[in-house]
Amino acid sequence: MSRHFDTIVIGVGGMGSAACYHLARRGVRVLGIEQFDLPHDRGSSHGFSRMIRTAYYEHPSYVPLLQRAWGLWKQLEEESLSKLLHVTGGLYLGTRECELIAGSLTACRQHVLAHELHDHRELAGLFPQFRVPETFVGLYEYQAGFLLPELCIAAHVDLAMRHGAEIHGNEAVVKWKTNDRGATVTTTRDTYTADEIVFCGGAWTSKLVRDLGIELLVTRQALGWVQPLRRDRFQLGAFPVWAIGHEDASLHYGFPMHAEAPGLKVARHAPGMPVDPDAIERRPHREDEASFRPILREYLPEADGPTLSVRICMYTNSPDHHFIIDRHPQHSRVTFACGFSGHGFKFASVVGEVVADLAMKGRTTLPVEFLGISRFSAVESGPSDPA
Numbered sequence: 609m610s611r612h613f614d615t616i617v618i619g620v621g622g623m624g625s626a627a628c629y630h631l632a633r634r635g636v637r638v639l640g641i642e643q644f645d646l647p648h649d650r651g652s653s654h655g656f657s658r659m660i661r662t663a664y665y666e667h668p669s670y671v672p673l674l675q676r677a678w679g680l681w682k683q684l685e686e687e688s689l690s691k692l693l694h695v696t697g698g699l700y701l702g703t704r705e706c707e708l709i710a711g712s713l714t715a716c717r718q719h720v721l722a723h724e725l726h727d728h729r730e731l732a733g734l735f736p737q738f739r740v741p742e743t744f745v746g747l748y749e750y751q752a753g754f755l756l757p758e759l760c761i762a763a764h765v766d767l768a769m770r771h772g773a774e775i776h777g778n779e780a781v782v783k784w785k786t787n788d789r790g791a792t793v794t795t796t797r798d799t800y801t802a803d804e805i806v807f808c809g810g811a812w813t814s815k816l817v818r819d820l821g822i823e824l825l826v827t828r829q830a831l832g833w834v835q836p837l838r839r840d841r842f843q844l845g846a847f848p849v850w851a852i853g854h855e856d857a858s859l860h861y862g863f864p865m866h867a868e869a870p871g872l873k874v875a876r877h878a879p880g881m882p883v884d885p886d887a888i889e890r891r892p893h894r895e896d897e898a899s900f901r902p903i904l905r906e907y908l909p910e911a912d913g914p915t916l917s918v919r920i921c922m923y924t925n926s927p928d929h930h931f932i933i934d935r936h937p938q939h940s941r942v943t944f945a946c947g948f949s950g951h952g953f954k955f956a957s958v959v960g961e962v963v964a965d966l967a968m969k970g971r972t973t974l975p976v977e978f979l980g981i982s983r984f985s986a987v988e989s990g991p992s993d994p995a
């Protein structure tokens with residue numbers, strides 16, 4: 609006979625681990641099913657650091673969710689007795705008109721966020737690590753830093769288990785169905801039943817949930833670590849998280865050096881080559897280094913030292929690059945969270961809370977209407993704006 613749970617969470621990565629934690633904490637009988645190890649480096653949540661910001665240039669509607677996410681990360685640190693979040697401040701560089709600066713300023717003004725705006729000359733004195741054109745300004749925000757993603761997943765999973773969740777690693781979901789009486793999930797090992805299913809399958813979402821009616825584009829992304837020429841300038845405590853906005857709306861970004869991974873991390877934020885998550889080439893190519901090396905040469909010359917590591921990760925891009933968190937339009941027992949488009953990890957703590965609400969009550973008081981799937985039905989008649 610199959611075993612029954614209140615809720616089965618499919619995919620225990622960044623979002624799924626948080627969903628398991630929030631559900632278990634509320635007394636829900638949870639089964640979390642993950643196809644790989646816990647955590648692992650074959651999805652979207654590995655690489656030792658994820659930036660967390662508050663002045664959200666992508667859209668100011670995310671700011672209230674971010675403020676809740678910050679509180680939940682702090683709560684997770686306290687409950688797990690682990691250091692998961694380093695607050696470093698964030699420096700965003702570009703012309704006043706570029707999306708990064710204009711969007712961050714809008715978010716700062718709309719939500720009264722502590723920030724400073726510096727011109728080219730001030731930047732040279734305050735942040736001598738950067739060599740930027742005279743046309744650039746720098747927006748510095750205080751509430752920014754980075755999370756340690758593998759440790760965040762480990763903490764969510766460990767606490768979920770402490771609250772009674774059952775978590776299975778190295779077990780892949782192969783099929784599922786729902787009807788009026790409940791849901792059935794079949795894996796490579798067993799069959800389980802539940803009242804509700806939550807899908808947090810990241811890059812595999814389109815393979816797991818085929819009838820969402822939207823295209824999720826999975827892309828291959830490279831991350832680089834280098835040995836800076838002047839180590840003292842780039843250490844944690846001396847250097848903030850940073851991003852440089854380009855005219856084509858792409859970014860380069862990076863982190864201070866810290867103990868969890870040797871070297872200074874830098875990467876490009878823009879969708880890379882489309883890939884199948886089951887067939888992705890994880891060995892680095894020569895072009896992967898070319899995605900970040902010229903930026904070091906031009907803007908951070910004292911960081912332009914030898915390459916230490918290049919790692920590969922995946923973005924799951926939604927059609928408008930905003931997240932999709934909702935109940936499934938056709939299956940009443942299904943909740944899903946996907947399409948995090950290369951900027952979702954910082955929200956994982958609050959996404960766990962949102963999907964727990966949706967699975968348990970069918971609704972949430974957290975402000976996520978702008979991330980609902982129905983916005984894509986309006987795409988044909990006009991541009992989709994999450995506001």
Ligand SMILES: Cc1cc2nc3c(=O)[nH]c(=O)nc-3n(C[C@H](O)[C@H](O)[C@H](O)COP(=O)(O)OP(=O)(O)OC[C@H]3O[C@@H](n4cnc5c(N)ncnc54)[C@H](O)[C@@H]3O)c2cc1C
Pocket residue numbers: 618619620621622623624641642643644650651652653654657658659660779780781782808809810811812813816829830831875921922923945946948949950951952953954955
């Ligand atoms: C290079 C890179 C840099 C990034 N930088 C940042 C950043 O600085 N700040 C930020 O906020 N965000 C950043 N992001 C985005 C962020 O990391 C992702 O949005 C987030 O990690 C996505 O989490 P997820 O839970 O959707 O995916 P994942 O963590 O990949 O979880 C999905 C899980 O589902 C499992 N799964 C799939 N199919 C099955 C199945 N059939 N059976 C069982 N399990 C299954 C997978 O194995 C996986 O563990 C970055 C992403 C990348 C790739």
